[in-house]
Amino acid sequence: MKAIKLRLALICLLCLFPSIHYANELNDLLVTADIERGSKVSISCQACHSIGKGEPAKIGPNLFGVLGREIASKKDYNYSAAFTEQKGSWDIEKLDQFIQNPSQIIPGTAMTFPGIKSKADRVAVIAWLRLQSDNPIALPPSSFKGETAPIVLTEEEDPELALLPKGKGREEVFYTCSVCHSIKLVVQQGLDRYRWEKTLEWMVEEQEMDRLDEEHQQLVLDYLSEYFGVDR
Template structure:
């Protein structure tokens, strides 16, 4: 094929693409696309459930295998700017209150040592758990609960750890295991942390067993009585003892 033939072939392809683009643009003008928010035909007694776009996105790609899931997600994403957010006559839906935080002592009292042992297996690449165990990339964790930070004489700590004071209390271990990089900035421990409080409690409960004299768990916090129940409301006076109403 010489240069002239290639030029004609390229011009033909360009012309076809241009023609298709013009036809699609003209069709959009003549027949504008409308997004159907409700089924065209409603079966009596059957209500079409509303499509939860965020749920479809969260379940990606598993949700696409459900009947109509792929088509619904594709249609919603391609027409997302045309979707009207439904408004309830009763106002916005109520936001669920956040779950109350459970204190560490309560979590430790209910902790599963065996689950903590299994979770802590990831630590064995850098630490040992046995009494008299050797230091590895990290120090031995035998007796870590209650031990002073950077107290292992056989291990060379980083400068940021050597500058730490105090001991490994249960609360301190919980903060450290949540996010080691944030608890001790600049330390060399390549561990992202445990995000679930229950997982941390299980691991800490397991670490507490690595001692000849385990440190007792802290006591659970007592629920605080509301201040309004401790003192009378403003403007009201309690009758003196012995008075009649």
Template sequence: MNFSHVRLGFFGLALAGATPAVADMQAKLVSADIAQGEKLFKRCVACHTIEKDGRNKVGPNLYGVVGKAVAQVEGYSYSPALKTYGGEWTLERLDAYLHQPRAEVKGTKMAFPGLKKEDERANLIAYLNTFSDKPVQFGAAEEKVEPASQAASADPATDTAQPIEGDFGRLKVAPGVEATYYACSSCHSEMIVAQQGLTRENWVDMLDWMVKEQEMDEIAEPERTEILDYLSTHYNKDRPNFQKPN
């Protein structure tokens, strides 16, 4: 990616004249944790790619989305609601959409419920911003926007274990639950997973079958191994976390 150019002020990033809410988000973006944004993006990979020239999946490719015109990714069939929404993905609009997608764009096809915490939205937007030919500069003009890989390795503290937060329905809250929940619940209830009891080999066969017979998008590494580790540990043949429906 070319990070030598930045888009300045295309959505009014200067604090002068910004509403208090937007100014607060701008301040958070300056110190946003890109490594945490990368972790949050795991919730999106079931439906979106982010690399340049990545294919459309259930949702459109998100390369360069920060500041991009709404509903303009070639080859993707957008909802009439998002086409009507129009305009550009400004900071304010991205923040509102990621907060409550269905409230911001009534009729959107996106099933993701949104991120309630402002810090999480800032981290995710900052991460998305690194995937662009001309990433937006949120801070002082002389500062450089780093690729996500560099930002993640710059601070070893970001690699320490973090509390697992979120609503994962009936799934066991343990390492790997996020990747599993968002990969599965984009198409069906997590209860289908919670009712299973399979060996690791059977889970491998199940994922392969879903790709071949149900046209599920293949899960890339390292998420695939993370999901298999989680499923074989918590939903093995002894069904240690089986829960009956209410």
């Protein structure tokens, strides 16, 4: 009987190892997270969510102070049943798992976002979101002791990035467009700047895309008209 209990205890302990390793790895990555990259990646979030303190909800709830907040707790937002059934708060691990694959983590969610597949991008945006708060939660203990270059998105992590030629505005176009559709739809086009601008206006007016600020829009238009213009 003692041998059986010991085996069961060992099995339970071994089952915990992947979770412990995942949490430790995530904590280590957050120490060196690229906050500036997180701000860029957040373009994907801001297509449906407001971020600023006190800003009204959009298609999704406001994300200011989301880390540490109880799930489905914003009073000014009507959550789906799939969300209201969830228990607990948004910690770093849970948020990482959710933004990787929302519909898998919360089946039945009305959120159509396909998720952020790049671990580097998820860590960066979580680190950035952590700072969008009056009282940012403390980072968990990390085993990291040295210095390293920030992890960056690579084409191996998201093959669709490889479809876009390298150039100024490439990442902004990727994060702006991929939140709603495949980048393949972009690279099939050959439009002049005027037509690209009209396409963005149509997306705002008819497809509920969030309007880009002037600097962001000009950067996107510069890139699209240069690499996917009529003379491509």
